Amino acid sequence: MRATKVRTAVDTAIAIANLRFAYPDGVQALRGVDLTVAAGEKVALLGPNGAGKTTLLLHLNGTLRGKGDIRIMGRPLSNGSLKHIRAEVGLVFENPDDQLFSPTVFDDVAFGPLYMGLPKEEVLGRARLALAQVGMAGFEERLPHHLSLGQKKRIAIATVLSMSPAILALDEPFSSLDPSACRELMHLLRALPQTMIVSTHHIPIIRQLFPRTVVMDEGRVVADGDTEAILADAALLEAHGLDVP
Amino acid sequence: MAIGVPFSERYQVGSSLVHSMDARLKLLLTLAYIFAATLTPVGHWLALGLLAAPLAVAVAVSRLPTLLILRRSALALPFIVVAVPLLFTKDGDALFTLQPFGWTASEQGLAAVLTILTKSWLSVVAAIILTATTPALELLRAMRALAVPRILVATVSFMYRYLFVIVEEAQRLLRARDSRSARLEGRRCGGSVWWRADVLGHMVGSLFLRSYERSERVYAAMQARGYDGELRFLRHSVWRVAEVVVAVALVLYMAGVQVYARY
Numbered sequence: 001m002r003a004t005k006v007r008t009a010v011d012t013a014i015a016i017a018n019l020r021f022a023y024p025d026g027v028q029a030l031r032g033v034d035l036t037v038a039a040g041e042k043v044a045l046l047g048p049n050g051a052g053k054t055t056l057l058l059h060l061n062g063t064l065r066g067k068g069d070i071r072i073m074g075r076p077l078s079n080g081s082l083k084h085i086r087a088e089v090g091l092v093f094e095n096p097d098d099q100l101f102s103p104t105v106f107d108d109v110a111f112g113p114l115y116m117g118l119p120k121e122e123v124l125g126r127a128r129l130a131l132a133q134v135g136m137a138g139f140e141e142r143l144p145h146h147l148s149l150g151q152k153k154r155i156a157i158a159t160v161l162s163m164s165p166a167i168l169a170l171d172e173p174f175s176s177l178d179p180s181a182c183r184e185l186m187h188l189l190r191a192l193p194q195t196m197i198v199s200t201h202h203i204p205i206i207r208q209l210f211p212r213t214v215v216m217d218e219g220r221v222v223a224d225g226d227t228e229a230i231l232a233d234a235a236l237l238e239a240h241g242l243d244v245p
Numbered sequence: 246m247a248i249g250v251p252f253s254e255r256y257q258v259g260s261s262l263v264h265s266m267d268a269r270l271k272l273l274l275t276l277a278y279i280f281a282a283t284l285t286p287v288g289h290w291l292a293l294g295l296l297a298a299p300l301a302v303a304v305a306v307s308r309l310p311t312l313l314i315l316r317r318s319a320l321a322l323p324f325i326v327v328a329v330p331l332l333f334t335k336d337g338d339a340l341f342t343l344q345p346f347g348w349t350a351s352e353q354g355l356a357a358v359l360t361i362l363t364k365s366w367l368s369v370v371a372a373i374i375l376t377a378t379t380p381a382l383e384l385l386r387a388m389r390a391l392a393v394p395r396i397l398v399a400t401v402s403f404m405y406r407y408l409f410v411i412v413e414e415a416q417r418l419l420r421a422r423d424s425r426s427a428r429l430e431g432r433r434c435g436g437s438v439w440w441r442a443d444v445l446g447h448m449v450g451s452l453f454l455r456s457y458e459r460s461e462r463v464y465a466a467m468q469a470r471g472y473d474g475e476l477r478f479l480r481h482s483v484w485r486v487a488e489v490v491v492a493v494a495l496v497l498y499m500a501g502v503q504v505y506a507r508y
Contacts, residue, residue: 087427
């Protein structure tokens with residue numbers, strides 16, 4: 001009985017209902033967000049600054065806790081499930097300096113698997129694989145704060161890939177990257193099998209990578225659907241201060 | 246964006262007489278007060294009570310929440326740990342003996358410990374009233390106006406400016422760590438205490454390195470704008486007679502308490 005219940009739930013990776021959140025200074029960042037993402041889906045999160053994109057992403061692994069209902073891989077987010085959910089959702093912050101906190105690249109990539117209590121060989125294997133996936137093999141002993149921004153962003157992604165999460169939540173992974181670093185990151189994201197929710201302003205990348213786009217403004221989802229249909233709706237994009245492609 | 250435990254300003258907005266008093270006078274009075282509290286003889290409870298009275302009046306006039314002051318004044322509590330050995334080392338009438346060690350507490354020792362605790366608590370409360378009713382920038386100006394060396398004022402002002410930046414940096418490091426602290430079904434998570442301490446130690450190191458590198462960047466930016474070591478403030482206002490009179494009266498009161506306590 002219980003096994004079937006878990007199996008069926010996995011079709012939906014993320015289910016959010018009426019999520020509301022205010023920062024301690026009183027700013028109401030989310031005003032009732034509803035969002036469902038199927039397993040394996042790749043979703044772009046688009047919206048002006050201050051729309052609530054980062055706040056929403058920070059809710060996916062319980063870094064922020066608002067009012068409302070969040071289910072990750074069928075499991076409701078609660079104090080008891082927090083650590084399990086953090087194994088499912090790999091959250092990558094916009095600024096890699098917020099993500100990387102260890103003295104060497106290896107320590108950072110190995111932190112997640114070590115914390116999970118995996119055996120040593122598996123930790124080593126996962127860390128190597130994650131670094132290879134982002135094209136940073138051989139950087140194990142380097143100091144993160146002396147790498148370029150593009151390299152740091154890729155290592156930041158490796159730090160969650162090593163935990164083999166089911167969902168990747170990436171906050172502005174393309175911001176301040178030069179065009180070639182952008183392309184490399186795009187190829188990397190395309191190759192990854194995970195369910196993905198990625199906030200970005202790069203319209204060309206959204207077109208190539210994400211079949212579905214969610215537009216947020218003022219703490220709400222204002223549009224959700226097929227990427228081409230949304231990018232063709234000039235009135236919608238203009239109304240929310242976004243570039244019309 | 247501030248995430249996690251909010252780290253707040255010491256200053257509490259208000260418009261009371263205590264708030265609007267000249268920051269130079271408040272600074273001098275606080276220093277005089279701490280001086281007076283420190284000089285009070287051991288075990289002279291009446292003198293300490295007389296010294297506590299002006300603080301109680303200041304709190305009432307400033308309309309600061311009493312609870313806030315009590316909470317912040319918990320800072321004085323660690324002093325008791327330092328003072329506790331006095332309880333056993335001072336000779337005097339025996340109170341009790343701590344059995345396994347055979348240490349004997351004396352009445353005089355107890356009086357000394359309680360006096361130290363009271364004095365440090367009163368001093369901390371005075372400082373709390375000062376910082377809660379005076380904006381930090383006003384305090385810095387007052388320090389400069391009272392001829393505190395400019396290098397000290399500059400150091401304090403940078404400490405104040407970047408304290409918030411560094412606290413946020415630390416909160417982001419902790420957030421990054423917690424965000425990847427996950428548990429797998431049927432597996433013990435968290436690693437050993439030693440490993441976690443190791444990670445935390447490295448985080449402290451990273452925080453220091455980041456702060457250090459930031460200070461280099463800040464200094465370059467300041468030099469680019471012609472910084473020469475002096476923080477320039479607008480000219481200070483004139484002394485207000487009524488406030489000076491009140492301040493002098495308070496100093497005389499504190500001196501009076503000291504004289505009374507001794508003779």
